Amino acid sequence: MIDIGYFSLCVALAFSGWAMVAPLVGVRRGNESLIRSGERAFLAVCALITVAVIALWNALLSHDFQVQYVAETSNRAMPLIYVIAALWGGQEGSLLFWNWILTIYGAALVLINAKRYRRLMPFAVPVVAATVFFFTLIHLFEANPFVRLPFTPADGRGLNPLLQHPVMAIHPPTLYLGMVGMAVPFAIAVAALWSGQLDQTWLHAVRRWMLVPWTFLGAGLLLGGKWAYVELGWGGYWAWDPVENASFMPWLSATAFLHSAMIQERRGMLKMWNLILVILTYALCIFGTFITRSGIIDSVHAFARSNIGPFFSVFLILILVFSISLLWHRYRELRAENRLESLASRETAFLLNNWVLLGMLFAVFWGTIFPLLSETFTAEKISVTAPFFNQVNIPIGLVLIFLTGAGPLFAWRRTSAESLKRNFTWPGVAALVTAALLVAAGIADLYAVMSLALCAFVLASLFTEFHRGTQARQRTTQVGYLRALYALLAKSRRRYGGYLVHLAMILLFVGFTGKAFTVEREVELGVGESVQIDDYTVRYEALAQSEDANKTAVAAALSLFLDDRFVTTLMPARHEYKSFEQGTTEVSIFSRLREDFYIILVGWNELQSAKFLVYINPLVNAVWVGGIVFVLGSLWAMWPTARDRRLAQVDRRAMQAVGSGATTLRP
């Protein structure tokens, strides 16, 4: 079966080469069937890579330990879900997984949009195919998942227990669906530049294809944070580690694009800028993968130096050189159709939003590559540690929250003074009242007060948007409030889905603000002793040892009381995995709306006294709830309405009529 896998990769290489070349030759010679042939070749590539993936999965599931990759990433004792997840658990498999997702996205582009964006396809397909070609080259020559050992081990090594957690099983696929998916908007943008089709077509195409990976990327980031929080036991969920930053940066540039795209749509401005953002997003994804796999920057996630670093850096340079030359070539055709008319306009707010998001991106980028830069230009290699990122990004974040609330309060082009006064009054009052209440309650942390006050500002702004929209609908359609509200949400999905995503951002920021109030305590307790922390009392009851096939475990049982009422039993533990000679720390968490009570078992002595680390994390659950709202809001924004579907059908029919030569489309 494995040789089928390898063979598929070889054939896929050939077909992807054809998919790169045929459409380009076809469009030059006006040969439509060559173009179609290239598209079909790409679909074949997708099928072939799928065969390779199935072959690898088959090897994993049948415990074929003669395959080196299987022996490294799985063993007999591993639960089924992690054997499946082992597909992306190691270098070679994860590259194949990346390639597979890429072909699926590309195939989706061909199947869904081939007719609608006919003139872009002959250029977009080769771009995606070239990427697949690159990855397949890597599979065949540098990181082959199908390498066999000269003998068959009785059992594999298996996946490290730290990675055997449900969230960890879905975090990489989610992240990949995000990072890899950015190749499609990139392909469309390049296609627009290459073909000279620089009207609004490419913008619509890119926006739809950007939303999906953007959502996955955001979700993947939060899943990673959630895993770190519940599994790693340091009380936090984000460490500004280079690999984390690597996946955060493309999300920032994609977010900037989603906003400035609206300016281009309305006012025909920022065309060049938007193309740059799309290219930048994809380049950052490749850069991210490069950092992660090459070992060039130290990181807790860092994998040992491997040989594929140079492949990715060359690829990245090629992408950048190619894109920049296309931009240069088309410079004159990307002139803005309108100009900025007033500072008090939504355009300005969106421009500021872009500046700020890119400022944050630059800060993160700067901090991440600082060691490389300092090493190149000075004698010393210097890292900037987590405090840098927090110190820089908190003020930037505050400006971002403000803009999130202020943006919708401005009108396009120019906002009159009365509108400004009317729109800003209630949100402004909400912010001031919140700030006053917080200060009165004794909260002295300036950033925290500003953050929560601005969150109130945004909430009030969102509320006014929803309310006014519903009222307007009520006036025209004479229905009840709730029905009007629902109709509003259902009709303008992009807009109100977007507002829901803003709401999610506010929840996230509220959660982040909670970090300013974290309580951290070290406690040493003998059996039966208790300690009081804030409103909680925790009593150490007993230490218990247990053992199973995989591991030995020591767990401490503690009774948790809140205001003297028993709430739950906490069981922080330490597991020692037999095959890995390594332990994991099992955190125990009691969650409520306000905060988490988070406890770690540090160690114990012969007398069974034990030491614990306790964190009280206020507002942390707002982060996870925000994550869910984010995904829901984004789904809502993307979901086509009945009208969208009808329009798409009309489009398809028109395209078919043109394609068959029956009519010509007027430009």
Place this chain on the structure above:
Amino acid sequence: MKSKFTFGAVLITAGLVYLFVSSVEQSAATHVSLDTLLEDSGTYAGRRLQLGGCTVVPGSIQWDQFRHRPEFLVTDGDRRLRVRYRGNSVLPDTFKDQAQVVMEGHYDRGSDHFDAQVVFAKCPSKYEGQDYQGHIDAMQSQG
């Protein structure tokens, strides 16, 4: 209009640059290898350092009563240094004999030891960079 906008952009950029520079100063940690540090300890004493390229000397980990803050020895193959962990967090689960570690902290010249605030131990990923032969040997010895 254009000039108002440019002015704003310049202001924002200036603000960001100021923010960057001051934050870098406050959080910078200089990378050193064990070699460089011990050779030149005068230069590096008192500065926040990131010490990498070391592994934990087998058998050298001395835990406190509750396995929280150990003292241990690290080596780069050549020289050795005593390290005391002073941070609050529980050490990563990857911290053990022969683990590759990266530590942030300060070097105490007087007592010739390193006070580590943060200890990173090599992440348990599977992206190992061993060559094929190394893998074979590893598999066979386990097998």
